[in-house]
Amino acid sequence: MDEKRLLEVKDLKVHFFTDDGVVKAVDGVSFHVNRGETLAVVGESGSGKSVTSLAIMRLIPSPPGRIVGGEILFRGKDGKVRDLTKLSEQEMRRIRGNDIAMIFQEPMTSLNPVYTVGDQIAEAIMLHQGKSRKEAMELAAHMLELVGIPEPRKRLSNYPHQMSGGMRQRVMIAMALSCNPSLLIADEPTTALDVTIQAQILELMKKLQEELGMAILFITHNLGVVAEMADRVVVMYAGRVVEQADVVPLFQEPLHPYTRGLLRSVPRLDLAAERKERLEAIPGNVPNPLYLPPGCAFHPRCKHFVAGLCDAEVPPLEDAGDGRQVRCVRWREIREVRA
Amino acid sequence: MNGVLLEVKDLKKHFPIRGGVLSRVVGSVKAVDGVSFSIRKGEVLGLVGESGSGKTTVGRTVLRLIEPTGGRILFDGQDITELPREKLRPFRRRMQIIFQDPFSSLNPRMTVGDIIAEPLLIHGIGKTPKERTERVAELLKLVGLSPDHMRRYPHEFSGGQRQRIGIARALAVAPEFIVADEPVSALDVSIQAQVVNLLQDLKEELGLTLLFIAHDLAVVEYISDRVAVMYLGKVMELAPARELYRNPKHPYTEALLSAVPIPDPTVKRERIVLQGDIPSPINPPSGCVFRTRCRYALPECAQVVPELKEVAPGHYKACIRDDIL
Ligand SMILES: Nc1ncnc2c1ncn2[C@@H]1O[C@H](COP(=O)(O)OP(=O)(O)OP(=O)(O)O)[C@@H](O)[C@H]1O
Ligand SMILES: Nc1ncnc2c1ncn2[C@@H]1O[C@H](COP(=O)(O)OP(=O)(O)O)[C@@H](O)[C@H]1O
Ligand code: SF4
Ligand code: SF4
Ligand SMILES: [Mg+2]
Ligand SMILES: [Mg+2]
Numbered sequence: 133m134d135e136k137r138l139l140e141v142k143d144l145k146v147h148f149f150t151d152d153g154v155v156k157a158v159d160g161v162s163f164h165v166n167r168g169e170t171l172a173v174v175g176e177s178g179s180g181k182s183v184t185s186l187a188i189m190r191l192i193p194s195p196p197g198r199i200v201g202g203e204i205l206f207r208g209k210d211g212k213v214r215d216l217t218k219l220s221e222q223e224m225r226r227i228r229g230n231d232i233a234m235i236f237q238e239p240m241t242s243l244n245p246v247y248t249v250g251d252q253i254a255e256a257i258m259l260h261q262g263k264s265r266k267e268a269m270e271l272a273a274h275m276l277e278l279v280g281i282p283e284p285r286k287r288l289s290n291y292p293h294q295m296s297g298g299m300r301q302r303v304m305i306a307m308a309l310s311c312n313p314s315l316l317i318a319d320e321p322t323t324a325l326d327v328t329i330q331a332q333i334l335e336l337m338k339k340l341q342e343e344l345g346m347a348i349l350f351i352t353h354n355l356g357v358v359a360e361m362a363d364r365v366v367v368m369y370a371g372r373v374v375e376q377a378d379v380v381p382l383f384q385e386p387l388h389p390y391t392r393g394l395l396r397s398v399p400r401l402d403l404a405a406e407r408k409e410r411l412e413a414i415p416g417n418v419p420n421p422l423y424l425p426p427g428c429a430f431h432p433r434c435k436h437f438v439a440g441l442c443d444a445e446v447p448p449l450e451d452a453g454d455g456r457q458v459r460c461v462r463w464r465e466i467r468e469v470r471a
Numbered sequence: 472m473n474g475v476l477l478e479v480k481d482l483k484k485h486f487p488i489r490g491g492v493l494s495r496v497v498g499s500v501k502a503v504d505g506v507s508f509s510i511r512k513g514e515v516l517g518l519v520g521e522s523g524s525g526k527t528t529v530g531r532t533v534l535r536l537i538e539p540t541g542g543r544i545l546f547d548g549q550d551i552t553e554l555p556r557e558k559l560r561p562f563r564r565r566m567q568i569i570f571q572d573p574f575s576s577l578n579p580r581m582t583v584g585d586i587i588a589e590p591l592l593i594h595g596i597g598k599t600p601k602e603r604t605e606r607v608a609e610l611l612k613l614v615g616l617s618p619d620h621m622r623r624y625p626h627e628f629s630g631g632q633r634q635r636i637g638i639a640r641a642l643a644v645a646p647e648f649i650v651a652d653e654p655v656s657a658l659d660v661s662i663q664a665q666v667v668n669l670l671q672d673l674k675e676e677l678g679l680t681l682l683f684i685a686h687d688l689a690v691v692e693y694i695s696d697r698v699a700v701m702y703l704g705k706v707m708e709l710a711p712a713r714e715l716y717r718n719p720k721h722p723y724t725e726a727l728l729s730a731v732p733i734p735d736p737t738v739k740r741e742r743i744v745l746q747g748d749i750p751s752p753i754n755p756p757s758g759c760v761f762r763t764r765c766r767y768a769l770p771e772c773a774q775v776v777p778e779l780k781e782v783a784p785g786h787y788k789a790c791i792r793d794d795i796l
Binding site for chain 1: 522629631632659660690693726728729734736737738744748
C-alpha cells in the first residue's frame with residue numbers, strides 16, 4: 133500500500149441475507165483515505181454509505197449481514213498494514229480502541245442513558261489506554277474542554293438526557309477522539325442538528341483535525357457539508373462507487389450523470405436570488421435494493437441512457453485522469469455536453 | 472394585489488407543564504408567544520427557524536388542530552379563533568395540512584385510494600363510490616402518480632411517492648390554503664427537488680395559498696414569496712424572500728444564513744458561529760429572547776421585548792438596534 137495511504141478498501145462486498153432475498157448493500161466498493169485528509173462519501177439513503185463504514189469497523193450485524201468479498205487494508209499506528217476483514221474479534225477491538233473511532237448521526241443511540249458522560253468517556257479511556265480511573269476522569273474533563281463544552285468538570289456528572297443534541301454530539305466526538313485515532317469515521321454527524329449547531333460541530337471538527345491530524349471519513353448526503361469539509365469525494369449509488377474526485381473538480385465538472393443531477397437539484401442560497409429557475413429534479417425513484425436494474429443501476433433515471441449499451445452490463449469504474457474515476461460507459465461524450 | 476386569506480394576530484400557544492402528585496400546572500412551554508402575520512391569496516409564506524422555535528405549533532394552531540392560548544386567527548375575513556366544531560367544519564375543508572414524515576403519516580392498513588378518499592367522505596364530497604374513485608384517479612395523476620396505484624398500500628411506495636400521496640390527500644377536498652410542515656425534509660436530495668417542483672406547479676395551477684414550514688433555508692427561499700424567521704416562539708424578521716436573504720436586518724437571520732453550508736468548495740466565507748444552544752422555551756430570556764446568543768446585544772436588550780417594526784417597505788424586524796446591519 134502506498135506510503136501516504138491510511139486506509140484502502142478494495143472491491144468490498146457486503147450482502148444481507150434476508151427472507152426476501154439477498155440485499156447487495158455494498159457490491160464492489162473501492163476507495164482509499166490518505167493520512168490526515170477528509171474523504172467525504174455522498175449518496176442517497178440506502179446507497180451503502182453506513183454499511184461501508186460499519187464494515188470497516190467490522191460491526192455489520194451478522195446474521196443477516198456478511199462481508200462476502202474484498203479487502204480493507206489499514207495502516208496501524210505501529211506502521212503495519214493489516215487486512216481488517218481477516219482480523220480476529222480481539223485484534224479488531226484493539227484497532228477500534230486505538231486507531232479507528234466512529235461517531236454516529238444520533239448520539240443518543242450510542243450513549244448509554246444510565247451512566248454519566250464522565251463515566252462513559254473514562255470507561256473508554258481505561259479500557260483502551262490502561263489508565264487509572266482518576267487519570268481517565270482527568271483526561272475525560274480535558275477532552276470535554278477540547279470539544280468546547282463549558283464547565284467541563286461539572287458536565288462530567290451529567291447524564292446524556294440532560295444535554296442538548298449538539299452537546300451530546302460534542303461528547304461523542306470527545307469520546308471518539310480520546311484514544312487519539314488516526315481515522316475518525318463520522319456517519320452523518322450533523323444531520324440531526326440545526327444549521328447553527330451543525331456549523332459549530334463542523335468548525336470543531338476542522339479545528340480538531342488541524343490540531344490532532346487524524347483523517348476523517350465523512351459520510352453525508354448534504355452537498356454543502358461536502359463542499360465545506362472534504363478534500364476528496366466518493367459518490368455512491370446503489371451499493372457502488374459511481375464517481376471519485378478531488379472536491380473542487382467534482383463540483384466544477386461532475387462527470388457522472390447522477391453527480392451532475394444531484395448538484396443541479398439542490399436549491400442554492402447564494403445563487404437562488406439571481407436565478408430563480410425551476411429546480412432540475414432527477415426523475416424516478418431510488419431503486420429497490422432487491423431488484424436493482426440490470427447494467428448501470430442509474431439507467432432508469434438517466435437522461436443519457438442508451439438502450440443496449442447502458443443496461444447490458446455494469447459499467448466499470450474507469451480512470452478519468454487527475455486521479456478521478458467514473459463509472460459510466462458514456463462519460464467521455466457526456467463530458468463534452470455542458471450542462 | 473390579492474386580498475388577505477389568512478391573518479394571525481398576536482397568536483399564543485402555551486403548553487402547560489404538570490408536576491407533583493396532583494399534577495398541578497407548574498409552568499408552561501411558551502411554544503408560540505405573540506406571533507402576527509398575514510398571507511395573501513395565492514402567496515407562499517415561508518416559515519423558518521431552528522427546531523423547537525415553534526413552527527409546527529404555529530401551523531397546527533392556525534388550522535385549529537390545536538387550540539390557541541391567545542390571539543386571533545382570521546380566515547378569509549372571518550374570525551375562526553373560537554368557532555365551535557360544527558361551525559368550523561366548512562373552514563376545515565378549505566384548509567389542509569401536509570406532514571413531514573411520509574412514513575408515519577399514512578395509515579399502513581389502508582389502500583392509497585382509501586387514504587385519498589377519506590377526506591372526501593368526511594366532508595361529504597363525491598356522492599357515489601364511482602365519483603370518489605374518479606376524483607382519486609384525477610388526484611393521483613395531478614401529483615404525478617398513476618391511477619393504478621389506488622389499490623396498493625403505502626409500504627409499496629418510496630418516500631417521495633408517499634409524500635405525493637400525502638399531497639394528493641391534502642388536495643382531495645380542493646382546499647384554498649395548505650400548511651406544508653417540512654414536506655421535503657425527510658426525503659433524499661434527488662427526490663426533494665421533485666416534490667418542491669410539484670408543489671410549485673400545483674400552487675400555480677390551483678391558485679393555492681401556502682404556509683411552507685422548513686428548516687432548510689435554501690428550499691424556503693426557493694419556493695416562498697415572503698419569509699418569516701422564528702426564534703423561541705417569536706417572529707424575529709419578516710420580509711420578501713429575496714430581500715430577506717440578500718439583506719437580512721435581524722442578527723439572528725444574519726447568523727442563520729451564515730451557518731448554511733454552500734455547495735461550492737471555492738466559496739470561502741467568514742462565518743458567524745452562534746455560541747451555545749437555543750434556550751428553553753419554559754424560561755425564555757427576558758427582553759429580546761435572542762440576546763443570549765446575539766453578538767450585538769446591549770444591556771438594554773434585556774429590558775424590553777422588541778416589537779416587530781417595519782424597517783423598509785414590507786420588511787419587518789424585532790430588534791431594538793437600528794445602527795447595525
Ligand atoms: N404537546 C406539547 N407539550 C409540551 N410542549 C410542546 C408540545 N408540543 C410542542 N411543544 C414544545 O413547543 C416548542 C415548539 O414546538 P414545535 O414542534 O412547534 O417546534 P418546531 O420549530 O416545529 O420544531 P421541530 O423543527 O423540531 O419540529 C418546543 O419547545 C416543543 O418542545
Ligand atoms: N441489518 C440489515 N438487514 C438487511 N438489510 C440491510 C441492513 N442494514 C442495511 N441494509 C440494507 O443495505 C442497504 C444500504 O444501507 P445503508 O448502508 O444503511 O445506506 P445509507 O447509509 O447510505 O443510507 C439498504 O438497502 C439497506 O436496506
Ligand atoms: S452508463 Fe448510461 S445510464 Fe448509466 S450513467 Fe452512464 S449514460 Fe447514464
Ligand atoms: S434586540 Fe438586542 S439582543 Fe435582540 S437581536 Fe437586537 S441587538 Fe440582538
Ligand atoms: Mg446511513
Ligand atoms: Mg416541526
